[in-house]
Amino acid sequence: MSDFILNLVDDEEEDEITNSQLWKVAIVDDEASVHDVTKLALSNTTIQGKKLEFISAYSGEEGFTLLQNNPDCAVVLLDVVMESSDAGLLLAQRIRSELKQTNLQIILRTGQPGYAPEEDIISKYEINDYKTKSELTRDKLFTSLATAIRSFSHLEALESSKEGLRNVINASANLMKERSIHEFASGVLQQINALFNLSAQGIFCVSQRPFKGPHEFKSSTTNSFLVVAATPEYNDIYGKDIHDISSGIAANIAQRALADKKHVLEANFTALYLSTPSKWQGVVVIEGGLNLSEVDEELLKVFCLNIAVGLENAKYFSHLNRSAYYDKLTDLYNREGLVQFSAGINTQADQSVSLYIIDIDYFHDITDSLGYEFSNDVLLAMTSTLKRIFNEKASIARLHSDVFAVLVADSTWTLNNLIAECSRPFMLAGNSMRLGVSLGESHSEAKQENLDIELLLRQAKMALKVAKESKRGMAQAFEPQFEKDTLSRRNILAEFRNALVQEELFLVLQPKTSMSSGDVVGYEALVRWQHPDKGIIPPNAFIPIVEQAGLYFELDMYVFRHSLNIIKNYPQINKPISVNVSANSLHHNEFIDELKAIIKEEQADLTNIELEITENALIRSDMAIQHLNALKDLGFTLCLDDFGAGYSSLAYLVKLPLDVIKIDRAFISYITEDKRSLVLLKGMLQICHDLNKKVVVEGVETQEQVDLLTQYDVDVAQGFFYFKPMSIEDILKKAL
Incomplete structure (x- = not known):
């Protein structure tokens, strides 16, 4: 989209008036x-x-x-x-x-x-x-x-008055169009002639500030007044700044009216000064004097007031029209602007059109630590960087937050060079700063009849997602497989939602074993999916997708409800069942209320239910701590899962109402090979015992691991060495 000032200029010429005298x-x-x-x-x-x-x-x-x-x-x-x-x-x-x-x-x-x-x-x-x-x-x-x-x-005169009013009404009805101010101004010129029975030539000028609307009312002293409407005699100055016109009585009298901020009424020319409540200014200049009576003077005052109000409405709508396509902070295109004006880049291209989506890594950390004002400066710095990198054959947009898009004709950049260029240090607030970025790229052949910008955006976003998930800080070009993977994930999510409703998900239990007696002392509930057409879908094929989609809360509640049903329907299984609670669930506003509702509906006894909380769930907010205390008040036994694999903090063991510490399988895997891992394990076990915390180690798969863990008085072990996950029927059959 062209600049706001240019939007007011129309190149059409009106037919010249003949035999006017x-x-x-x-x-x-x-x-x-x-x-x-x-x-x-x-x-x-x-x-x-x-x-x-x-x-x-x-x-x-x-x-x-x-x-x-x-x-x-x-x-x-x-x-x-x-x-x-x-x-x-x-x-x-x-x-x-x-x-x-x-x-x-x-x-x-x-x-x-x-x-x-x-x-x-x-x-x-x-x-x-x-x-x-x-x-x-x-x-x-x-x-x-x-x-x-x-x-x-x-x-x-009456017909001209009707036409002038019709133009003003049409301009009001179509103010979202780019020419709305021009149409409004043209209607004003006709209306003046109709009201005062004239057939005069004239011009309409209007100030161009504030450019961006209400927040710029206190504009700088530098201003421009563009001729936005003119009768045929003044076509040569149409679209120009009135202060740049050095000759001509009309321009001179317009400048005088604007300088003095009042009407100029002379025998041969009339200038009507306009001022809106929001400090926009305008002037209407017509040939000839008005010879106003007292009644006409009052009519002129009312008329000018109406023009000013109409002008302000037109300016506001023009501002809204610009806001629809431009980002307020950076003055780049927004997403809609990029889509709307992408065809221009396509026509410039000889061989290809490339779309780059650039995401600033860990931008939320900048905002959280240094504030929004500083993060806005960072976004402006990135804007300057992108403008420096790309030439006029590019359209740059800020899609949202810290994500930018660049549509380029015949790009010669390699992805590695572009990443390096975007990550070059720059000066901000007197300090050198370097931003890490991730980048996704898609491209299309040039000169297609219609450039599918939406397809390019979707493909570049897929590539960016892969870059952020697998190699943050790097660039990734789109590959057709990404679309297949995305479609597969979408299908899995759609089928998963249906699976929750149809109860296609079922639970298996993996026993936990006492290392001193060898007896089963509890179970961990693990979810499986029996698809009606695809058979068993393994957890790693759908759980990561469900978690990314924010549906883990629904899954956790499903597992919790069905665990209660197992205890209620199979009294033979009289040992505690552990249910995993994800970080998403622990931070969900309705988590505690939903648990209470399920407990009430199922009339459940919580004696044999334990909750396993993943360690990374504890680092995100105070809400997690509040919910843990609420769970303890409800009578749950709480287990800290995956201890040793994430953001381990001994403070958790002191401050949180934890009953059981579960040491992650990745940590146990190295105790027979790495003495340092064994030293750490011994230290953790000692601390947990001294704090009266029960310890469970998972991932126990070899006799050697069992022998070592037995020496250090580990309470409970879980792993394939003892039991794989088992169906309810198998557990009952083996009386475990």
């Missing part, structure tokens, strides 16, 4: 002498400051063609009887019905004394006057013409 009078009569006498009698006659121009026709058919070719004719002197006895009346009918010349004044003339059309004919054909030729002396003919011309001019 003459009244056209048509004589339609089959007697040539009547033409000659009429012209002779009224030669050099002036009516309302304009001379008369006579045009002639000698039959009804000729008259129709003559008036058809002269739509600005004011009066027609029309003979009734010509090629037929009613030729004049038929022409009058055609003037009104076919030519639609409702303002044209028709004066019927007849050479037959005593003949007069009936009243219904005069009314039907809108005859304005009727005279016999014998009574039309020079004085009476002048009187008839003067009266007719006065009526014509009033009707034309």
